[in-house]
Amino acid sequence: MNGRNRAGIVERVKSGTVLGAEGYVFELERRGYIKAGPYVPEVVLDFPDAVRELHREFLRAGSDVMVALTYYAHREKLRHVGREGDLEAMNRRAVQIAREVALEGDALVAGNVCNTWAYDPDEPWAKDVVRAMYAEQLGWAVEEGVDFVISETNDYLGEALIALEVIRELGLPAMVTLAPTQPDRTRDGYSYVEACRILAAEGADIVGLNCDRGPQSFMPLIARIREAVDCAVAAQPVPYRTNATALTMQALRSETGQQAFPLALEPFGCTRFEMAQFALQARDLGVDYVGICCGAGPHHVRAMAEALGREVQASKYSPSMELHPMFRADVSTKDAMFLNTWNA
Numbered sequence: 001m002n003g004r005n006r007a008g009i010v011e012r013v014k015s016g017t018v019l020g021a022e023g024y025v026f027e028l029e030r031r032g033y034i035k036a037g038p039y040v041p042e043v044v045l046d047f048p049d050a051v052r053e054l055h056r057e058f059l060r061a062g063s064d065v066m067v068a069l070t071y072y073a074h075r076e077k078l079r080h081v082g083r084e085g086d087l088e089a090m091n092r093r094a095v096q097i098a099r100e101v102a103l104e105g106d107a108l109v110a111g112n113v114c115n116t117w118a119y120d121p122d123e124p125w126a127k128d129v130v131r132a133m134y135a136e137q138l139g140w141a142v143e144e145g146v147d148f149v150i151s152e153t154n155d156y157l158g159e160a161l162i163a164l165e166v167i168r169e170l171g172l173p174a175m176v177t178l179a180p181t182q183p184d185r186t187r188d189g190y191s192y193v194e195a196c197r198i199l200a201a202e203g204a205d206i207v208g209l210n211c212d213r214g215p216q217s218f219m220p221l222i223a224r225i226r227e228a229v230d231c232a233v234a235a236q237p238v239p240y241r242t243n244a245t246a247l248t249m250q251a252l253r254s255e256t257g258q259q260a261f262p263l264a265l266e267p268f269g270c271t272r273f274e275m276a277q278f279a280l281q282a283r284d285l286g287v288d289y290v291g292i293c294c295g296a297g298p299h300h301v302r303a304m305a306e307a308l309g310r311e312v313q314a315s316k317y318s319p320s321m322e323l324h325p326m327f328r329a330d331v332s333t334k335d336a337m338f339l340n341t342w343n344a
């Protein structure tokens with residue numbers, strides 16, 4: 001595949017916690033390279049340096065996996081934005097960029113597919129449409145060199161199973177994670193726990209959840225999944241303060257009742273300390289692949305890596321608050337005057 005003689009994802013989750021980082025679409029939208037709404041990763045062809053840079057930031061922050069930015073780069077979505085002709089180039093280029101950066105460190109390259117919006121459990125023909133979309137995306141990914149595939153934000157178990165089948169036919173390890181959008185069931189009516197059990201039985205190497213929920217409302221579900229399956233488990237929440245009332249980021253409302261998702265979520269953002277705490281809780285629960293989804297920044301990922309006991313490239317610039325003029329032990333008398341107002 002990529003010619004490197006090193007441990008793959010299956011070995012890595014067996015020998016320790018793997019740290020993942022995602023949220024490329026959200027972050028590149030914030031930076032002005034992706035249009036909110038369609039959320040198609042046109043940036044891969046239009047501004048490849050922006051993609052390369054974000055991969056590098058996550059790599060320096062400690063991510064063990066570079067996830068190719070092919071989220072929503074499928075036929076259905078590209079047709080909506082009039083770029084169906086760029087489908088193959090976009091998919092190939094995304095893997096090439098992820099691979100280039102992965103080689104700068106010891107990261108693995110993950111191919112990526114997601115929910116298609118074309119699946120309908122009541123329409124038999126929809127299965128073939130979805131299968132064809134996954135087969136063409138992943139066919140290109142395999143040719144460009146991926147170590148494993150992440151199928152993510154799956155709303156339907158039925159659609160996730162199609163992805164799993166395609167990944168297994170290609171002979172690659174499969175990580176399949178569901179989007180916990182609803183209180184406890186997939187859109188085709190399986191409890192998230194049962195859906196993960198079925199995915200594991202069908203041969204997924206890693207199962208779990210990603211996106212939609214922040215750590216607080218994410219963890220109870222993940223704990224139940226961890227108990228229910230023997231295979232490796234992945235947990236990639238969003239860094240937003242969801243809770244028992246607002247289970248998902250889509251349910252978060254401003255003080256005036258406005259929906260915060262997806263463009264006004266900043267007031268609900270988790271700090272790096274909250275995400276570090278999540279990483280530790282997940283590891284202690286027995287989660288094998290600990291990550292972060294939409295809303296992630298490199299500061300979150302570095303804090304998670306350091307909480308897991310690692311020193312990463314970006315640790316060189318980790319906080320040294322004892323060197324801050326106002327937080328140091330020997331604050332000068334002149335500067336200490338400011339503390340009166342800071343502490344007021």
Ligand SMILES: [Zn+2]
Pocket residue numbers: 023210211212238293294
């Ligand atoms: Zn996400």
